[in-house]
Amino acid sequence: MSRSTLQVDDALLDYICDVSLRETEVQHRLREETAELDAANMQISPEQGQLMQLLVELTGTERAIEIGTFTGYSALCIARALPEYGDLIACDVSEEWTDIARRYWAEAGLDDRIELRLQPALETVDQLLEHGEEKTFDFAFIDADKPNYPVYYDRCLELVRPGGLIALDNTLWSGSVVDPDDDSESTEAIRDVNARIRDDERVTPSLVPIGDGVMLARKRS
Numbered sequence: 001m002s003r004s005t006l007q008v009d010d011a012l013l014d015y016i017c018d019v020s021l022r023e024t025e026v027q028h029r030l031r032e033e034t035a036e037l038d039a040a041n042m043q044i045s046p047e048q049g050q051l052m053q054l055l056v057e058l059t060g061t062e063r064a065i066e067i068g069t070f071t072g073y074s075a076l077c078i079a080r081a082l083p084e085y086g087d088l089i090a091c092d093v094s095e096e097w098t099d100i101a102r103r104y105w106a107e108a109g110l111d112d113r114i115e116l117r118l119q120p121a122l123e124t125v126d127q128l129l130e131h132g133e134e135k136t137f138d139f140a141f142i143d144a145d146k147p148n149y150p151v152y153y154d155r156c157l158e159l160v161r162p163g164g165l166i167a168l169d170n171t172l173w174s175g176s177v178v179d180p181d182d183d184s185e186s187t188e189a190i191r192d193v194n195a196r197i198r199d200d201e202r203v204t205p206s207l208v209p210i211g212d213g214v215m216l217a218r219k220r221s
């Protein structure tokens with residue numbers, strides 16, 4: 001069987017980064033500092049960050065939400081692609097990690113576009129919906145605890161306007177999604193959300209094999 005998706009080795013990945021990254025010096029330093037942490041693998045890859053910047057621009061995003069902020073690299077990518085008056089709500093529960101994020105957002109001069117909500121993301125999302133903010137977001141990025149992915153997807157679909165985009169990170173989960181011996185809660189939740197998006201006529205899906213896999217779902221109506 002022919003395989004038309006190229007396997008990307010290190011040399012090719014370096015090339016991709018060389019010819020397509022427009023990472024700022026602040027983004028680069030944040031990535032280096034995060035790489036020293038034990039949880040470093042929770043950071044998105046720079047080429048994925050570049051794709052997200054493009055998607056934020058393509059969707060004309062003025063209002064975005066991020067579920068799972070970690071040390072703030074993805075938020076920097078989203079925020080710098082927003083217009084000056086744009087706004088990103090960043091959801092996380094870790095003060096330790098988001099202290100790092102805040103430092104770099106300020107350095108990048110983007111802290112006025114990012115509003116950190118330090119509490120469980122579901123509480124933030126439910127508060128937004130209670131305040132009538134349904135269909136007011138253009139872009140949502142989901143990158144938090146995997147067992148809640150299906151519910152994050154449902155809520156984000158309510159928050160995003162028709163024509164808006166939801167991006168879900170880690171949707172290939174290091175390949176675990178096709179490991180028949182892996183029935184962990186996280187893996188099952190990712191399989192579940194991927195299959196639901198495939199079957200959800202309200203969205204147009206595409207699973208992009210970049211980083212650890214990014215499922216895109218554009219809300220149609």
Ligand code: CA
Pocket residue numbers: 042043044143169170
């Ligand atoms: Ca992730």
